[in-house]
Amino acid sequence: MRYIWERGDARGDRTGVGTRSVFGATIRFDLAGGAMPLLTTKRVYWKTATRELLWFLTGDTxxxxxxxxxxxxxxxxxxxxxxxxxxxxxxxxxxxxxxxxxxxxxxxxxxLGPVYGKQWVDWPTYEPVGEGLFRKGAGVNQVAEVVESITNNPGSRRHIIEGWNVAELGSMALPPCHKSYQFHVADGRLSCLLYQRSCDLGLGFAFNMWSLAALTRMMAQQCNLEPGEAVWTGGDVHLYLNHAELVEEQLSRRPSGEAKLTFARRPASIFDYRIEDFEVSGYAPQGAISAPVAV
Structure with missing residues (x-):
């Protein structure tokens, strides 16, 4: 945050607010022992982020x-x-x-149009019916397919969930920011790399990092693996110019504590988790910091 705020490039953007930005950044977080990447320099409403993740998995838009x-x-x-x-x-x-x-x-x-969840669990397909005509085919449930491929072919390099459906971007309220998830199995541990094309570091990142780690933990539980690393890679990583108070306040604080996640049960499938299944301990954040959302 400090690097971007002090040394990032000044750029115009779609919202008209303006940003300071860097291109290309990576964070790695080890999930061993139940550890979770929950910011402590401000309160992160992890239950809200989890409810959003569970909503994605329903395919609802x-x-x-x-x-x-x-x-x-x-x-x-x-x-x-x-x-x-x-x-x-x-x-x-x-x-x-x-x-x-x-x-x-x-x-x-x-x-919202065919945003995240629609692409994750019901990627559209079309089949020919003759004379140059097509009809809608069965949707592709990428999440279910990845669970199956991790379980039965762990060495594959194709454990990918993709949200960037070029043909449908124009119908979405907002094209996917966290767009590509790739899972990797090694030594009995499941890791996941997320590529996020655009990251609002002041507001969105804390939710994105939590959701990446939570999804990795859920997939690991379903595939009988230990959680490995959550690897986050951002393309355009930015701070909005109207977030000055948020940035200065957060940089004045010092992190403390270690959040850990346990599951109350093992659901029957990746689609059966409920908010009550997520139990967080050791999280003692400082106060919330509010800032406007650039629409």
């Missing part, structure tokens, strides 16, 4: 179930579209409540 759990990570994008297209003046709280209480409203305004 509507924010209704998230809003019902008071998870507002994705609310700003459909809210922005609703305000633009209707001209309505509405708070995020009121919009989220309407999404939860009105199924028809949620169908019209709550869908």
């Amino acid at each position: 509507n924010i209704r179930s998230l809003c019902a759990q008071n998870v507002q990570i994705w609310t700003d994008w459909p809210l922005d579209r609703y305000r633009r297209e209707t001209g309505a003046v509405i708070s995020r709280e009121a919009f989220s409540q309407a999404i939860v209480e009105d199924e028809a409203f949620a169908r019209e305004w709550g869908d």
Whole structure:
């Protein structure tokens, strides 16, 4: 964070806010002994991040179930579209409540398009029906296929979950930032490398790193392996210029404590985890730091 803030390149960006940025960064974190990469210099709402991860695994693309759990990570994008297209003046709280209480409203305004979960568990396929015509085929469940390939062919270099579906990027509320996951088995340990094309270091990174580690732990449990490393690689890693107070406050703090994750049970499949299955100990963060989200 300090390096980017003091020495990163000043760049314009899609949001118009402006950033300081570096291109190409890597972090490795050993997950042995239940260790988890939870920042302690600010409070990370790991249950919120976990609920988002579990939502991805359902393949759902509507924010209704998230809003019902008071998870507002994705609310700003459909809210922005609703305000633009209707001209309505509405708070995020009121919009989220309407999404939860009105199924028809949620169908019209709550869908994000074919984002993460859709690509992870239902990557679209098409099959020819003759005369140059095609029909929709069975979707590809990449997550299930990777669990199967890790279990039965651990030495493979093809244990990959990909979110960057070029044909559908234009239909997504936001193209995937954490886009490519590759798993690796060695000495009975499962590691995962995430390539993230764009990283908001001030806000998004803490969630991304937690989710990477949590998914790695879940996959390891399902494949009867020990967790190895969570390896995070960022393309454009940036801090928004309007995050100055967040940056200075966080850099003034010193980390302490060691968070560990245990599972309350072993679910029947990678798709059967519940928030109650995640038990975190040893996490004693300092206070939360808020900052605006650039939409």
